[in-house]
Amino acid sequence: MQLVKPNRKYEKSWKEVLSELETEGLMGFFNPNPLEKTRDLDHYIKQTKDCEEGKNLPEDWVSSTTYWLVDNNKLIGQVNIRHKLTDSLKKLGGHIGYVIRPTARKMSYGTKILELALQKAESLGLKKVLITCDESNTASQKIIEKNKGVFQDKISGKDEPTLRYWIDL
Numbered sequence: 001m002q003l004v005k006p007n008r009k010y011e012k013s014w015k016e017v018l019s020e021l022e023t024e025g026l027m028g029f030f031n032p033n034p035l036e037k038t039r040d041l042d043h044y045i046k047q048t049k050d051c052e053e054g055k056n057l058p059e060d061w062v063s064s065t066t067y068w069l070v071d072n073n074k075l076i077g078q079v080n081i082r083h084k085l086t087d088s089l090k091k092l093g094g095h096i097g098y099v100i101r102p103t104a105r106k107m108s109y110g111t112k113i114l115e116l117a118l119q120k121a122e123s124l125g126l127k128k129v130l131i132t133c134d135e136s137n138t139a140s141q142k143i144i145e146k147n148k149g150v151f152q153d154k155i156s157g158k159d160e161p162t163l164r165y166w167i168d169l
């Protein structure tokens with residue numbers, strides 16, 4: 001199991017994942033740029049590279065690195081690591097966002113993707129990271145706590161309260 005940058009090897013898996021997430025209404029999670037949702041993998045790869053280099057970003061967005069979690073040659077999930085925080089990310093979003101494809105949930109992949117992402121965040125030079133989740137997202141709370149997240153506070157969020165945690169790297 002490893003994190004890899006988006007690439008053509010997993011095109012079939014990627015399309016399956018998009019369909020799974022579309023059914024769930026979460027396709028936006030699998031895209032680093034909310035202005036352009038695409039099913040063209042070459043375009044998607046370019047978007048993720050641009051986001052990493054801070055090019056063509058939506059207003060107020062910071063650069064970020066996107067990785068895919070792959071296991072047995074199958075795409076399992078995606079994680080996005082923001083290189084710094086904005087005022088908005090300090091409230092909602094934090095440094096790291098992750099999603100596991102619906103058909104691979106409850107198999108500990110969520111816990112693993114954050115563990116591997118923390119190593120990548122450290123190599124990006126971050127010393128500690130903020131991770132947030134909705135109060136009702138029990139799975140995400142467990143994932144953060146298992147990765148040594150220290151609860152900071154609960155603040156009002158978009159639709160429901162947001163929990164904020166810090167993890168020292």
Ligand SMILES: CC(C)(COP(=O)(O)OP(=O)(O)OC[C@H]1O[C@@H](n2cnc3c(N)ncnc32)[C@H](O)[C@@H]1OP(=O)(O)O)[C@@H](O)C(=O)NCCC(=O)NCCS
Pocket residue numbers: 026029097098099100101104105106107108109110111112132133134137138139140142143
């Ligand atoms: C949240 C998410 C990443 C969890 O992924 P996952 O691979 O199922 O997570 P894990 O298998 O590592 O499970 C972690 C813990 O949460 C529990 N869990 C998983 N899904 C759960 C659910 N729907 N309700 C309650 N608990 C759940 C697991 O049983 C496990 O608990 P345990 O440690 O006591 O055994 C996944 O549901 C997802 O992609 N959701 C949509 C996007 C999202 O919410 N991302 C996080 C934003 S902060």
